[in-house]
Amino acid sequence: MACPDFEELIRQGPAGHAAHCDDCRGRLEAWTEIDGAFTSAFADVSAPAGMAAAVRARVAREVPLRPPSILPEALDFIGWAAVLALAAVLLPQLLLRLGIVLIR
Amino acid sequence: MAEDFERIVREFQDRIFRLAFSMMGDRAAAEEAAQDALVRVWRGLPGFRAESSLSTWIYAITRNTCLTALRRRELPADSLDEPAGRRAAERNTAAGWQAPPTADAAALLDLLPARYRQVVALFYMQEKSYDEVARMLDLPIGTVKTYLFRARRTLAEEFARSRARQGGV
Numbered sequence: 001m002a003c004p005d006f007e008e009l010i011r012q013g014p015a016g017h018a019a020h021c022d023d024c025r026g027r028l029e030a031w032t033e034i035d036g037a038f039t040s041a042f043a044d045v046s047a048p049a050g051m052a053a054a055v056r057a058r059v060a061r062e063v064p065l066r067p068p069s070i071l072p073e074a075l076d077f078i079g080w081a082a083v084l085a086l087a088a089v090l091l092p093q094l095l096l097r098l099g100i101v102l103i104r
Numbered sequence: 105m106a107e108d109f110e111r112i113v114r115e116f117q118d119r120i121f122r123l124a125f126s127m128m129g130d131r132a133a134a135e136e137a138a139q140d141a142l143v144r145v146w147r148g149l150p151g152f153r154a155e156s157s158l159s160t161w162i163y164a165i166t167r168n169t170c171l172t173a174l175r176r177r178e179l180p181a182d183s184l185d186e187p188a189g190r191r192a193a194e195r196n197t198a199a200g201w202q203a204p205p206t207a208d209a210a211a212l213l214d215l216l217p218a219r220y221r222q223v224v225a226l227f228y229m230q231e232k233s234y235d236e237v238a239r240m241l242d243l244p245i246g247t248v249k250t251y252l253f254r255a256r257r258t259l260a261e262e263f264a265r266s267r268a269r270q271g272g273v
Contacts, residue, residue, distance in 0.1 A: 029261035031256060035213060041209030042228035047121035052113050055142045059109070062146065091213050 109146050112162065117142070120166050120231070123240050126226040127170040141169040144161075163240050212259050220255035223248055 018025040120141055130139035146163050213221045223237060227248070230236045234252075238245040250266060 038228040047117040103143040
């Protein structure tokens with residue numbers, strides 16, 4: 001692309017500088033033709049008709065996704081509660097015995 | 105969640121397919137990759153935390169799915185700077201742009217390096233939206249414009265040269 005005005009010419013269209021410059025006019029025509037070829041080739045590309053149905057069928061075969069279970073958290077809570085309850089029962093007795101031993 | 109996924113399929117299936125098509129180069133491979141991407145979206149949906157936008161997340165999954173599929177092909181993925189026209193003929197048959205509706209566009213695309221080819225195809229598929237192409241490919245919009253300009257310039261030069269040759273004969 002020898003002509004530095006080429007980009008501007010694209011915006012101006014063939015009525016501008018290209019009308020007087022053979023080189024630019026040729027490139028502008030080529031550019032237009034390329035644009036037309038790609039527009040007609042790709043403008044209407046969309047997902048194939050059966051694609052969404054195929055995806056739904058694949059997803060239906062997947063293991064159903066559920067929200068994360070609260071069971072691990074519940075078991076965790078029960079476990080810690082049991083530890084604390086045990087400590088609450090045993091610790092005073094332990095301290096009591098320790099105190100008696102110290103007094104003697 | 106099923107309704108969310110259904111909405112995603114409706115809203116994004118065309119764009120996912122086009123992105124896959126621009127990366128894979130043929131419709132059959134693009135459809136397979138697009139389906140895989142949507143299944144991955146389904147699997148990932150419960151963990152989607154909206155830290156990025158939904159479209160950014162979906163496009164990233166699609167690009168990664170296509171890259172995995174390209175790697176799985178025995179043929180190496182396109183070198184970013186390798187003009188496609190220099191690729192072996194059998195490679196063009198296997199994975200090239202034989203599928204686009206017109207042969208002219210396919211032949212033109214084949215003259216371009218892979219990174220330009222992808223941007224050009226997606227640009228025309230996405231109604232010439234620089235912004236959408238940039239988002240889909242996760243590229244700065246300036247890069248998209250530069251790639252498009254260089255690609256068109258290359259093609260226009262090639263076109264003009266071939267016309268001159270025809271005129272000269």
